Ligand code: NAD
């Protein structure tokens with residue numbers, strides 16, 4: 562029996578591959594590499610010393626997906642595959658709904674065909690929209706502020722409805738906060754193409770000298786140092802969360818949304834200063850205008866994850882930024898070197 566990982570070659574997926582292989586799971590990868598490289602999967606094999614089948618396929622290619630389910634006995638699916646750039650989703654909503662939502666529909670139809678009734682889904686704290694009461698917990702009302710978020714919202718709702726219609730179906734909706742860092746080997750990591758949108762890859766590219774200075778998007782937020790607060794979580798902790806969710810789904814039917822965060826909030830300036838301290842590398846930066854859509858703060862309640870999954874993040878910001886820097890330093894051109 563194998564676990565199918567869609568989007569396995571991506572940032573979070575590749576770290577989850579390592580965790581699952583190390584825990585003894587058999588895995589199958591399905592990815593079209595639209596935002597990743599098959600080299601990441603080679604590195605996963607190198608880290609774990611284990612091999613696994615990897616298919617290059619778009620989720621929306623029904624025939625190819627069906628062939629994977631025919632070739633392997635799939636017991637459950639961890640569904641990472643999706644487009645994730647918020648700004649791009651505003652410009653290209655149709656592409657985002659098509660890829661993320663329609664791709665999920667095709668996947669779920671094929672799962673039904675083969676009687677596979679367990680899915681762990683990569684959702685996001687973005688489904689809490691503009692909520693202002695912290696910490697964010699799973700009972701809070703949802704609402705999104707961009708098409709990317711709405712695709713996550715829609716897939717969550719689809720999975721809730723599926724579980725209502727089929728009492729044998731298990732779905733865990735993992736709402737990630739801000740995944741950062743990389744595996745301690747420095748062999749896999751976050752590898753955005755072009756100028757990074759997210760804070761940590763921008764910081765590491767300034768550190769490596771590829772970008773000159775970090776723009777700090779506003780210092781007039783309603784927070785202690787004026788820069789926004791976020792719940793950064795080490796991607797290896799996140800990967801462990803998926804293994805815990807797998808175990809939970811194997812023992813429980815129905816649909817549960819669960820936050821994966823640390824419950825701790827760090828500001829943009831905290832990130833810069835911590836990076837400089839733990840790595841001994843200066844991060845030149847300047848105060849730039851606010852970025853549209855950024856909230857003052859976003860951090861997670863960890864109660865439900867601890868209660869249902871027995872999972873808790875272990876790594877702190879020092880580890881995250883040390884590991885992010887090791888990855889960037891060892892792979893200044895990402896997987897393309
Ligand atoms: P990523 O872009 O690194 O990985 C996504 C993977 O999915 C890539 O390998 C890409 O090639 C693949 N993919 C995309 N569309 C596909 C399709 N139609 N068919 C097959 N493969 C396809 O992103 P990530 O950071 O690893 O994120 C994984 C998931 O977690 C995504 O669904 C993302 O929306 C979600 N998420 C990520 C973050 C984050 O900050 N990284 C936060 C919250 C939620």
Ligand code: UD1
Nearest residue numbers: 647685687758759760761763776777778789791829854855
């Ligand atoms: C962003 C997305 C969120 C998505 C998440 C994935 C937006 C509005 N939100 O979250 O939907 O789920 O990425 O990881 O795009 N910052 C700078 N300078 C930079 C980059 C970022 O100051 O060059 C600041 C931002 O203003 C923010 C913080 O750093 O306060 C974190 O930003 P980022 O890493 O992009 O994550 P989020 O905005 O929290």
